[in-house]
Amino acid sequence: MKVDELPVDERLKAVLKERGIEELYPPQAEALKSGALEGRNLVLAIPTASGKTLVSEIVMVNKLIQEGGKAVYLVPLKALAEEKYREFKEWEKLGLKVAATTGDYDSTDDWLGRYDIIVATAEKFDSLLRHGARWINDVKLVVADEVHLIGSYDRGATLEMILTHMLGRAQILALSATVGNAEELAEWLDASLVVSDWRPVQLRRGVFHLGTLIWEDGKVESYPENWYSLVVDAVKRGKGALVFVNTRRSAEKEALALSKLVSSHLTKPEKRALESLASQLEDNPTSEKLKRALRGGVAFHHAGLSRVERTLIEDAFREGLIKVITATPTLSAGVNLPSFRVIIRDTKRYAGFGWTDIPVLEIQQMMGRAGRPRYDKYGEAIIVARTDEPGKLMERYIRGKPEKLFSMLANEQAFRSQVLALITNFGIRSFPELVRFLERTFYAHQRKDLSSLEYKAKEVVYFLIENEFIDLDLEDRFIPLPFGKRTSQLYIDPLTAKKFKDAFPAIERNPNPFGIFQLIASTPDMATLTARRREMEDYLDLAYELEDKLYASIPYYEDSRFQGFLGQVKTAKVLLDWINEVPEARIYETYSIDPGDLYRLLELADWLMYSLIELYKLFEPKEEILNYLRDLHLRLRHGVREELLELVRLPNIGRKRARALYNAGFRSVEAIANAKPAELLAVEGIGAKILDGIYRHLGIEKRVTEEKPKRKGTLEDFLR
């Protein structure tokens, strides 16, 4: 179908053509003829990169132009929210306003009321629903990207609940990878179903075993024994390769090994460009490895990298400067990063108690990254047989069908939190009403029998009553209590809230960072670190040393909580180092964590600390304790000692600049206000822009003239 033939607004077609899109892909055409343009719900299950986003854009923009209202586009990751936001910005040409929202779960974000297309993570939108933001009534369309995540253990319940809430209130477009039971999903959503294997670039799939590459059509090719030869071969042909492995450390190790092999195929200008790319990275143990790999035209990509590093790598790979990326599967879900050849080194991964096969759905998503539209006539996806026989892998992953999706609503943690929200934020007033709501979920649609979920719901309700989240009146009707309502708005697990509440008396008696950080680390909402075997003794010693600061007792060695506890101590110690201004690089090294880990840890700790304070306010708070907690929160947010608290309240002053100012003798806001601009500009990290901002913040009128930056390594420098 030609874009011209689309029954949509002419202005929309014009923008598509400007983008160079003249013709729709066959599944796109089918999807747009399915009734979606007339307002019908749609489940679109087609391979990655075959144009799902475009379908949703057409439906979304057409609807908004014709009917007004808002569209919400749900994504699973923050990084994806940014990507989609940038893509959708283009529609501002037609007068639609686009916004993205991800963090801060305690807000109605009224500002979003001014926008037409809102990109949000599922968790963020769930929290907005709980806050009852008024603009939500204007939402006419919800697009759920990567809807197959409904089957994910920790994230599925959120997505399922959002869709249950919005079903019947807004049109729903559910975009999915190919799954085993798309029909079931479509039935639940009362949606048209479009399923297809069609891809814009052909895909050849095969299995590699000790030098023999067997393609799915039976053709056989010979290579040197090691699978590295597949990578080198792609590079020699002027193409790139994406290698999927099962752990971060493997990604790093293989990147370094491949870098040595790929390096000899680089041109001089490429080497120079890679060198300059490497020089843009900061200094820490992870980027040291990355730099070494980069010099050979290879990079690794995993959740331990910082966002800046990830984007840098993705862009350089798209440009063809980086030839090979070794990645953990996080890359396969989401980020649009196609490559001529995809190599899957691992089909098993370690999950808690042992090795398990990676689901077909995931492997197929990785394989789906092969072939760059417009550049490659076809793409190649090759599974390396290391642990399983090649024939078995061919059957399972290439000829086999992806798994069915199963509702994860019954996952205890998620369910507890959702039931509370239903009662305190969504007006469910009695148990029969709760059951009626649950009857509309995917869980109920799939299982037909709700009795075991009802039983679980009852247990949750008892727990909520017992811990004063809710109450019952004489007619057995639910009464939401402030503690429950606030817990739900703060978007934390009721179990976390209970732990906080139980600890308040102890915190009042003995407020201290270590105790509070261990408490935070002991909640189910924290991504607590694990203590390695060789570290266990050290953390046990530390716990005994600081025992009088803890609000929990140290479990015995035989106790099942023992190992978890040591992980909490380790996590608390990292946070303690952070607020004592230990440099990041030293933290990464001491605890063997990556920058991305520290970032996530701090982000979560920040949110939990905020929640702790908010909940404390409900229980006759003592002013001095409240102030103590607020200061600690600020120290946690900025990673500073107490003496810098005054300085980090200034705009754009973080731990490094505050420390530099303090050490240069500017120890208070007053001292800064009284200093001459030139004196402040001499402090490391303080430039004219920053200083201007500070003056504006303080309402001071001083002229800032930028000093010439001192450049190291200039001739002048040398002669001096």
Ligand code: ADP
């Ligand atoms: P998906 O969401 O299925 O992963 P995308 O919508 O991101 O895939 O599409 C992948 C790429 O294909 C994008 O760069 C998009 O602009 C391009 N694309 C989509 N539909 C068409 C089309 N009909 N013609 C040309 N390019 C298209």
